[in-house]
Amino acid sequence: MSAEATAVRAIVEIADDCLILGHRLSEWCGHAPILEEELALANMGLDLLGQARALYAYAGELEGKGRSEDDLAFLRREREYRNCLLVERENRDFAHTMLRQLYFAAFMQPMWQAIAASSSDETLRGIAAKANKEMAYHLRHSGEWVIRMGDGTTESAARMADAVTELHRYTGELFMASAARAQAITDGLLPDPETIRATWDDTIATVFHAAKLVLPEVRVPQKGGRDGIHGEDMGHLLAELQFMQRAYPGQTW
Amino acid sequence: MSQSPTNTEDQATTVTDFELARALEVASAVPDPEVPCVTVADLGILRSVSRDETGRIVVRLTPTYSGCPAVIAIEMAVETALLSAGIDSRIERVISPAWTTDWISDEGREKLRAYGIAPPVGSSGGRRAFFSEDMIACPRCGSTHTTKVSEFGSTACKAHYRCDACAEPFDYFKCI
Numbered sequence: 542m543s544a545e546a547t548a549v550r551a552i553v554e555i556a557d558d559c560l561i562l563g564h565r566l567s568e569w570c571g572h573a574p575i576l577e578e579e580l581a582l583a584n585m586g587l588d589l590l591g592q593a594r595a596l597y598a599y600a601g602e603l604e605g606k607g608r609s610e611d612d613l614a615f616l617r618r619e620r621e622y623r624n625c626l627l628v629e630r631e632n633r634d635f636a637h638t639m640l641r642q643l644y645f646a647a648f649m650q651p652m653w654q655a656i657a658a659s660s661s662d663e664t665l666r667g668i669a670a671k672a673n674k675e676m677a678y679h680l681r682h683s684g685e686w687v688i689r690m691g692d693g694t695t696e697s698a699a700r701m702a703d704a705v706t707e708l709h710r711y712t713g714e715l716f717m718a719s720a721a722r723a724q725a726i727t728d729g730l731l732p733d734p735e736t737i738r739a740t741w742d743d744t745i746a747t748v749f750h751a752a753k754l755v756l757p758e759v760r761v762p763q764k765g766g767r768d769g770i771h772g773e774d775m776g777h778l779l780a781e782l783q784f785m786q787r788a789y790p791g792q793t794w
Numbered sequence: 795m796s797q798s799p800t801n802t803e804d805q806a807t808t809v810t811d812f813e814l815a816r817a818l819e820v821a822s823a824v825p826d827p828e829v830p831c832v833t834v835a836d837l838g839i840l841r842s843v844s845r846d847e848t849g850r851i852v853v854r855l856t857p858t859y860s861g862c863p864a865v866i867a868i869e870m871a872v873e874t875a876l877l878s879a880g881i882d883s884r885i886e887r888v889i890s891p892a893w894t895t896d897w898i899s900d901e902g903r904e905k906l907r908a909y910g911i912a913p914p915v916g917s918s919g920g921r922r923a924f925f926s927e928d929m930i931a932c933p934r935c936g937s938t939h940t941t942k943v944s945e946f947g948s949t950a951c952k953a954h955y956r957c958d959a960c961a962e963p964f965d966y967f968k969c970i
Contacts, residue, residue: 577944584946591861667890671860674970682945684924
């Protein structure tokens with residue numbers, strides 16, 4: 542693969558994480574437990590969608606084959622999406638959604654910070670500087686909910702513990718670098734996700750302690766998303782995400 | 795303020811360029827579509843008005859949030875305002891350096907308060923602890939006895955608060 546193609550793939554991995562998680566949050570529209578959370582979930586989804594757009598547009602430009610942000614977001618097949626499995630997991634209940642958000646934000650906020658500080662690419666540094674500030678809000682919001690629910694009623698604590706059991710096994714993939722990412726690390730384009738691990742561990746330990754949650758031991762982390770191997774939910778998600786462009790190709794507002 | 799909201803360098807160096815001065819004046823006066831009490835210049839999202847190498851007017855704007863749905867509306871509003879003034883322009887979207895609430899002018903902050911939106915408190919940056927609360931003054935009665943209802947309000951840039959003194963619900967333009 543050429544240097545550009547590798548860079549494009551590494552950037553698209555991050556964009557896919559943002560797009561897919563943003564889409565999951567948008568599924569809460571009209572279903573949130575309270576009005577304030579309806580707004581919060583939509584706001585966070587919008588932040589992620591905005592970050593994905595900026596990255597796709599830039600990846601398309603780097604690739605130089607005339608693919609637009611929309612082409613990348615809507616017109617790829619399931620196996621071509623390189624998002625980690627965590628972000629595609631179903632919303633289930635509010636506990637699952639907020640824990641998934643915490644896991645992702647606790648990783649992505651310091652990651653954006655590192656990209657803003659150290660990437661060799663000026664555009665990526667610009668996108669990251671803005672996204673870093675946005676993810677700081679996601680981290681606080683989701684962290685506070687995980688604490689409230691974990692250290693809440695019998696039911697909320699049980700639901701949060703259930704979410705931990707279900708989702709923790711997907712967090713290991715956040716720190717794994719694909720071949721494209723490994724090249725991007727060598728080229729100084731993107732930081733090594735492994736350098737984020739200590740910060741992530743610290744944030745999760747702080748929240749879990751306050752939430753009275755127990756960190757589970759994961760023997761076999763779930764992975765595959767970075768190779769395009771997704772769970773069953775992903776196809777259903779894409780069916781909805783891509784419906785308009787599949788049914789009416791080239792459709793615009 | 796730590797930095798001037800708009801780049802006025804072009805004004806100073808080209809005092810005889812009346813069209814450019816007019817373009818800056820017109821662009822600066824365009825109101826924000828979501829918060830119409832303030833202009834794009836007050837918010838600091840109008841970064842500069844200059845001429846490119848061909849002599850065409852270039853307006854540089856920066857988004858507040860990555861996913862702000864008003865970005866395109868703002869760009870179109872500025873372009874339209876300039877067209878109405880008989881000025882042909884090109885809009886350029888800049889993302890670096892990232893917009894910060896520190897760029898909202900003092901005048902802009904006062905306008906926000908008068909409009910019923912509490913202006914951002916303190917400066918941006920710094921990771922805050924879980925459940926930490928800023929001291930936000932109610933834009934109606936001035937009491938700092940207020941409660942955060944939600945970190946996310948009616949638009950991406952605002953949080954939702956309630957005044958415990960006068961019971962007024964209000965928006966807070968959050969620090970970023």
